[in-house]
Amino acid sequence: MYELFSDLGSWLTSGEQWAGPDGIAHRLAEHLQYSLIATLVAAVIALPVGLLIGHTGRGAFLAINLSSFGRALPTVGLVVLVFLASGLSMTPVYVALVALAVPAIVTNTYAGMTAVDADVKDAARGQGMRAHQVLFQVELPLALPLIMTGLRLALIQVVATATIAAYVSFGGLGRYVFDGLAQRDLVQVLGGAVLVAVIAVVLDLVLAGLQRALFRHRHHAAH
Amino acid sequence: MNRRTLLGGLFATATVPAVAACSSGITSLEGEGGAGAGGGGSSADGVTIGTANFTENQILGHLYAAVLGAAGIRTTVRPNLGTREILIPALKGGDIDLLPEYQGALLHYLDAKAKETEEGEMQNALAVALPRGLQILPYGRAEDSDAFAVTRETAEKYGLKSLADLARHNGKLVIGAAPEVKKRTVGAVGLKDEYGVEFKEFKSLDSSGPLVKGALKKGDVDVANLFTTDTDILAEGWVVLTDPKNLIPGQHVVPLIADRKADSTVRKALARLGNALTTEDLTELNRQVDKDKKDPEDVANAWAAAHRLTK
Amino acid sequence: MTVEWAWISDHASDLATLTVSHLQAALTAVALGLLISLPLAVVAHRIRPLRGLLLGLSNVLFTIPSIAIFVLLLPVTGLTRTTTVVGLTVYTLVVLLRNTVEGLDAVPVKVREAARAMGTRPLRTLLTVELPLALPVIMAGVRIATVMSISLVSVATYIGDGGLGQLFTDGFQRNFPTPVITGVVLTLLLALVADALLVAVQYVLTPWTRKRGA
Numbered sequence: 001m002y003e004l005f006s007d008l009g010s011w012l013t014s015g016e017q018w019a020g021p022d023g024i025a026h027r028l029a030e031h032l033q034y035s036l037i038a039t040l041v042a043a044v045i046a047l048p049v050g051l052l053i054g055h056t057g058r059g060a061f062l063a064i065n066l067s068s069f070g071r072a073l074p075t076v077g078l079v080v081l082v083f084l085a086s087g088l089s090m091t092p093v094y095v096a097l098v099a100l101a102v103p104a105i106v107t108n109t110y111a112g113m114t115a116v117d118a119d120v121k122d123a124a125r126g127q128g129m130r131a132h133q134v135l136f137q138v139e140l141p142l143a144l145p146l147i148m149t150g151l152r153l154a155l156i157q158v159v160a161t162a163t164i165a166a167y168v169s170f171g172g173l174g175r176y177v178f179d180g181l182a183q184r185d186l187v188q189v190l191g192g193a194v195l196v197a198v199i200a201v202v203l204d205l206v207l208a209g210l211q212r213a214l215f216r217h218r219h220h221a222a223h
Numbered sequence: 224m225n226r227r228t229l230l231g232g233l234f235a236t237a238t239v240p241a242v243a244a245c246s247s248g249i250t251s252l253e254g255e256g257g258a259g260a261g262g263g264g265s266s267a268d269g270v271t272i273g274t275a276n277f278t279e280n281q282i283l284g285h286l287y288a289a290v291l292g293a294a295g296i297r298t299t300v301r302p303n304l305g306t307r308e309i310l311i312p313a314l315k316g317g318d319i320d321l322l323p324e325y326q327g328a329l330l331h332y333l334d335a336k337a338k339e340t341e342e343g344e345m346q347n348a349l350a351v352a353l354p355r356g357l358q359i360l361p362y363g364r365a366e367d368s369d370a371f372a373v374t375r376e377t378a379e380k381y382g383l384k385s386l387a388d389l390a391r392h393n394g395k396l397v398i399g400a401a402p403e404v405k406k407r408t409v410g411a412v413g414l415k416d417e418y419g420v421e422f423k424e425f426k427s428l429d430s431s432g433p434l435v436k437g438a439l440k441k442g443d444v445d446v447a448n449l450f451t452t453d454t455d456i457l458a459e460g461w462v463v464l465t466d467p468k469n470l471i472p473g474q475h476v477v478p479l480i481a482d483r484k485a486d487s488t489v490r491k492a493l494a495r496l497g498n499a500l501t502t503e504d505l506t507e508l509n510r511q512v513d514k515d516k517k518d519p520e521d522v523a524n525a526w527a528a529a530h531r532l533t534k
Numbered sequence: 535m536t537v538e539w540a541w542i543s544d545h546a547s548d549l550a551t552l553t554v555s556h557l558q559a560a561l562t563a564v565a566l567g568l569l570i571s572l573p574l575a576v577v578a579h580r581i582r583p584l585r586g587l588l589l590g591l592s593n594v595l596f597t598i599p600s601i602a603i604f605v606l607l608l609p610v611t612g613l614t615r616t617t618t619v620v621g622l623t624v625y626t627l628v629v630l631l632r633n634t635v636e637g638l639d640a641v642p643v644k645v646r647e648a649a650r651a652m653g654t655r656p657l658r659t660l661l662t663v664e665l666p667l668a669l670p671v672i673m674a675g676v677r678i679a680t681v682m683s684i685s686l687v688s689v690a691t692y693i694g695d696g697g698l699g700q701l702f703t704d705g706f707q708r709n710f711p712t713p714v715i716t717g718v719v720l721t722l723l724l725a726l727v728a729d730a731l732l733v734a735v736q737y738v739l740t741p742w743t744r745k746r747g748a
Contacts, residue, residue: 021424071681072725074688076699077718080706084714085535088437156597163599167692169426169434174599179427181605181692182402184308193602200597273613273694278707303703304613304694313613432707516541516710 007187008194022175028195031172034162035203038094039155042101046154047147050106054113054143055135063110070103079164093165100161101154108150112143148211152204159200163192173199266484269297273310273319276303277430278519279367279452282508283323283476285523286496293533294492300520306403306430307332314481315354321489324479326362327472328369331408340472349477356482360490362475363497365505367452369409369471370463371398377445378462385465389420389446399435399444402427409471410448417470422446452506454514476500499530538712553720556697557728559690560683562619567626567679574627575634576660589632596628600689608693618690625686626679633675637668670743673736677729684725688717698724 011017018024053059075096082092116139124138140147163174176192179185270291274284281302288298301319304310307328313319326345330337333352339345342362349359373383381392389396404410405425414420426443428434431450439447439461446464449456451474456463478493504526511522527533542549578585603621611617641664649659665672688699696703701717704710737744 068677068681068725068729069722071678072685072722072729074685074699074702074718074721076688076691077702077714077721080702081711081714081718084705084709084711088434088441088443160597160599163601166427169428169438174601175427177599177602177605178692179402179405181601182306182308182427183406184306184312184608185406186606186609189602189605193598193606196599196602197594197597201594276703276707301613301694303691303700303707305692309608309613309693312608316612318613429707433709513708516538516708516712 004186004190008190011187011191012194024191024195027171027173027175027192028199030165030170031159031162031174031196031199034090034093034097034165034170034172035155035159035199038097038158038162039101039151041094042098042154042158043105043151045098046102046105046150047109049102050109050147050150051113051135051140053106054110055131055139060110060114063106066103067107068103070100073099075100075161075164076167079168083168088169090165090170092168093162093170096164097158097161101158104154104157105147105150108153109143109147112146112150113139115146116142144214145211148207148214152207152211155203155207156200159203160196163196264483266291266296266486266489269299270321270484270489271299271301271319272321272323273301273304273313274323275307275310275430276305277432277450278512279450279505279509280323281519282505282512282523285520286500286527287321287323287478287493288520289524289527290492290496290532291489293527294488296488296492302519306401308403311479314357314479317481320481320484322479324359324477325367325474326477327474328407328409329359329477329479330472331413335408335412337408337472340469342473342475345472346477353479358480358482358485360478360480360485360493361497362477363500365476365497365500365502366474367450367476367502367505368474370449370451370456371414372439372447372449372456372461372463373445374439374442375460375462381445383462383464385467386414386418386420386470387467389414389464390418393419393421394423396422396445397424397426397443398422398446398448399426399428399438400448401430401435404448413470417468452502452509454506454510476505496527496532499532500526535711537715541712542716549716549720552698552700553724556684556687556699556721557724559615559618559622559687559695559697560680560728563622563683564626564630564676564680566619566623567630568676570623571627571630571634572665575631575638578631578635579638585635589635592628592631595624600625600686601692604690604693613694615695617693618687618695621690622683622686626683629679629682630672630675633678634668634672637671637675638664640671641667666740669740670736673732673739677732677736680728680732681725684721684728688721 012024020026050063053063078096078099079092082095086092120138120142121134124134129137162172163177165172166174166178173192173195176188176195180188180192272284272287274280281300284300284302288300291298304313304319307324310319310322311332314322326342326349327340330339330345330349330352334348337345337348337352339348346359346362353359371386377383381396382388398411400410405427406412408416411422411425426438428438428444431448431453435444435447435449436455438444440459447461449461451463455461476497478497480489508522508526511517512519524533574588578588600621603624604617607617607620611620645663645667646659649663650656654663687697688702690696691699691703698717698720701713705712705714705717
């Protein structure tokens, strides 16, 4: 065990390991690219859906149960299925990652919207606010913490799961995990896993920081 | 005879080890080469056959199961366990007892510097190189070699006939192969050492599977590592590069087995199979599974019955 | 992409056994996860400094790709069912630990104090008062962990196990959609049924929440 970790140290710090198309720098960039694109696409799909369901109250059953469905969906199966249907491209990977991220965002957005006090909404309407004004100026800011929680959860899951890209020949840090498995090179597997965990944690911290900044802004605006 | 299908085999993967989970796991913990759990004891306690992550190896595993079953030995086939790099430690650790192997590839795995290429010499070298507790049985007639293939267009464009020709285009061509081939002598390492070939990129794909063949067809890779028993080579008109320096050794199918399971019943049954199964048979069985979507176990049993090996 | 129904009916009994094997792996992992996370959660709930450490550690575990966990276990547990179960257990811990701690947190301090005032010993208070009150939140965690495990089992196909996941690699290698579609549908059904059953179990176990809700 100790040996594995000391080998990991030299694997992570060797300059040779960082350079070239199979180098850490390139794989890291690929992994970030896959994860961010997938989460962004998922957010574009899921945020309006979650807001709409939360605002109108229609489709609540869907919003509540979607996250369970998302958790149940086997990513490996989905990737293979889309691969068989559409051929070799990044499409299967993106479809699977988006499918993983959408439910978490929808459910949390919906939860954030329903947590907004009905009295607050009534008061806003009483002041003559239109429906879209209530949504964007009252509900959305109040629902923001839970919406951000959903986004952070989705991003962490996507970063860990983007490893699967390597199964269908693409890059990212999963390359080290799958190649390490085939070559029984555990240092490489551990290296890939540690790097994935590091990006997940760093991205989560970035989003947490963003969330704090947004709140401070809102706070000042309120005063 | 009870009908065991591909999925029956798949299930065995899950249940049998589950029953033996504790003992198996703990034995593996205690170190490699010990009296492993696998089927435990002698062949009378059953033989667990492990197979690698490509069609042909699974067919071979089921052929082994068919002839051993006919000899009264209980077998479990565990399909799709991974690469040789994963399988051999599992064999040493006792998770499995028997593997369908390939002479040259196995020899190079055990001894990267091995120079033998003739079947008999390789057999001797293997006996020396194998770790304690494991042995190979006599090799069979059937052979499945590694091939490095290019499309006809690529062959014409670059004037490629042999592996040596690749070196004239160093830094320009992309090779596609299973990830483990990157570090194998019969692979990127040997191509560089023997022929001085340096590729622009090594793409990690699969073992003569959908990824590597798809990539060759699409032009994502220029050179693909395939198996000679793959019917797509002929069907697609791909050009297999010749090997004037004999980098690629003979690859006769050879059973690799734990000593404790290699009694005379097992030896006799596997030897009969080895003498009966030809390269053409193996190629045809591959086609039936890959193209006709038949179960590896069904084609193996049908072939064994037709050749009176299960009677 | 068409489904070959004949293949499915030909393999009905095999699919059934794969499904059982799949479920067995997932449920064993959840049971082990509960066994480990309950005492850990009590420790995390009682000893403040350990709480952040334990929850933080389990969160980090969650960011490690499952396939890597399985591969890294190979030198220890080999190509066995144990590897699959241990790997899955690691993931259930994340959910179960957090939910159990939150469940214990939600028990009002007054309830504990009342029990102590009545002379009930701490362990007895934990078992007969706190844990039952935390049960709804713990069960929510069990549901999430179960559904997640059922989905994750298939990743173990890369180390030769994986229950229904074997259908994915098989279909992939042979360009054969039918086993893949079958595997995805069966996994979803399995998760759905298991989740519904857990809801029923929770309904039976926590009669007081029903009355309150009604």
